[in-house]
Amino acid sequence: MNTNAFDKYESEVRSYCRNFPAVFTKAKDSVIYAEDGKEYIDFFCGAGALNYGHNNDYIKKQIIKYLESDGIIHSLDMFTSAKRDFIEFFEENILEPRGFNYKIQFPGPTGTNAVEAALKLARKVKKRNNIFAFMGAFHGMTLGSLSMTTDRDSREGAGVVLTDVTHIPTPYMFPDFDVLNYMQTLIDDDHSGVSKPAAVFIEPVQADGGIHVFSVEFLQGLRDFCTRNDILLVCDDIQVGSARTGYYFSFERAGIVPDIVTLSKSIGGYGMPFALVLFKPELDVWKPGEHNGTFRGSQLSMVAAKAGLELMLNEKVEEKVQKQSAIIKDALDKVAALHNGFEVRGIGFMWGVDCNKVRPDVVSKAIVKECFENGLIVERAGRNNDVVKLMPGLLADDETLVKGLEIFVNAVKKVVETL
Ligand SMILES: Cc1ncc(COP(=O)(O)O)c(C=O)c1O
Numbered sequence: 001m002n003t004n005a006f007d008k009y010e011s012e013v014r015s016y017c018r019n020f021p022a023v024f025t026k027a028k029d030s031v032i033y034a035e036d037g038k039e040y041i042d043f044f045c046g047a048g049a050l051n052y053g054h055n056n057d058y059i060k061k062q063i064i065k066y067l068e069s070d071g072i073i074h075s076l077d078m079f080t081s082a083k084r085d086f087i088e089f090f091e092e093n094i095l096e097p098r099g100f101n102y103k104i105q106f107p108g109p110t111g112t113n114a115v116e117a118a119l120k121l122a123r124k125v126k127k128r129n130n131i132f133a134f135m136g137a138f139h140g141m142t143l144g145s146l147s148m149t150t151d152r153d154s155r156e157g158a159g160v161v162l163t164d165v166t167h168i169p170t171p172y173m174f175p176d177f178d179v180l181n182y183m184q185t186l187i188d189d190d191h192s193g194v195s196k197p198a199a200v201f202i203e204p205v206q207a208d209g210g211i212h213v214f215s216v217e218f219l220q221g222l223r224d225f226c227t228r229n230d231i232l233l234v235c236d237d238i239q240v241g242s243a244r245t246g247y248y249f250s251f252e253r254a255g256i257v258p259d260i261v262t263l264s265k266s267i268g269g270y271g272m273p274f275a276l277v278l279f280k281p282e283l284d285v286w287k288p289g290e291h292n293g294t295f296r297g298s299q300l301s302m303v304a305a306k307a308g309l310e311l312m313l314n315e316k317v318e319e320k321v322q323k324q325s326a327i328i329k330d331a332l333d334k335v336a337a338l339h340n341g342f343e344v345r346g347i348g349f350m351w352g353v354d355c356n357k358v359r360p361d362v363v364s365k366a367i368v369k370e371c372f373e374n375g376l377i378v379e380r381a382g383r384n385n386d387v388v389k390l391m392p393g394l395l396a397d398d399e400t401l402v403k404g405l406e407i408f409v410n411a412v413k414k415v416v417e418t419l
Contacts, residue, residue, distance in 0.1 A: 112140025136209030210382020211352025269308025
């Protein structure tokens with residue numbers, strides 16, 4: 001394997017390539033191919049950016065058609081037919097059927113761009129600087145987003161004080177603790193030392209935090225808390241949106257309507273960089289050009305995004321995920337039976353096996369390595385990186401799913417035998 005160029009010239013900041021030591025050349029649907037001819041089933045999916053698999057034929061066709069037509073590729077935020085097509089499709093097929101009335105902002109094309117825009121907007125609307133975010137949260141790596149992200153190593157990389165965020169414990173951390181009541185006290189008690197926030201940011205399923213699914217009751221309680229206290233509720237659906245949980249938006253299962261929603265990753269359809277901020281029309285207090293960026297609304301991403309949504313609807317991906325989720329759960333129940341320290345959590349096509357109580361650091365790392373050697377890509381997440389995270393492509397057929405899960409279960413068995 002020739003990695004000289006990377007070893008010699010690429011910054012030490014690289015990360016995923018350290019866990020997946022191969023030079024990849026091509027990919028199709030749920031399978032990635034390395035230069036040496038080895039095949040890997042992809043249960044990582046670009047950290048949620050490839051929900052519809054690699055190089056999907058339908059999306060690819062739309063992209064090629066657009067390129068061959070010499071369609072506009074870059075246009076800042078000028079009016080284009082590609083943008084109009086995307087907006088109309090998204091409005092008619094995603095927002096309207098759910099009764100959502102949102103304005104759409106096109107920020108820069110990455111997730112953290114969407115989060116930064118949402119933060120700025122919330123503070124501008126409410127004229128308050130503080131924000132509530134949850135312990136275990138991951139919202140991105142630029143300074144505003146990073147101030148909400150909780151992972152210690154990432155925060156230490158900031159080099160500046162990360163301010164204006166109060167981190168709130170989660171129900172899963174302290175099951176007997178009334179989190180909503182605590183938040184209420186922080187606001188009401190004039191000696192709490194905490195100022196009222198403009199917004200509460202939440203990932204309805206914490207992904208990088210280690211696959212923690214917030215309960216319907218908690219999400220509904222949080223919605224009520226925000227409404228009662230004139231605080232904006234922001235759902236970060238960048239990783240867990242785009243049908244990954246079996247609902248297009250991950251908060252739909254709770255029947256709540258956030259004030260602001262951030263989307264990125266798989267909204268781009270084909271792994272194309274794209275991000276959106278959705279917000280209630282009355283929050284649209286931006287002045288023209290007040291939050292700008294050269295690569296807002298990349299046109300090819302809009303074409304891919306529309307095609308991705310068409311595919312998602314035509315293939316009934318939400319129903320498919322809800323149904324096939326049981327296949328994953330069944331396999332992971334087998335894993336849980338291998339050692340009573342394993343804790344399995346998840347929803348839809350997003351699952352985690354927490355190995356912390358088996359043996360911190362060692363077990364999750366060994367499982368990921370064993371999986372990779374046997375042709376399966378899974379990553380680690382959560383506290384101490386102790387959670388092995390499984391995120392198969394949403395279009396994966398039963399056979400691929402079962403094959404990948406078999407590799408996973410066998411890898412865990414092998415690691416458990418060494419304990
Ligand atoms: C919930 C959530 N928000 C924001 C981000 C940041 O997205 P990006 O890496 O594209 O900046 C991520 C990335 O993993 C994420 O999972």
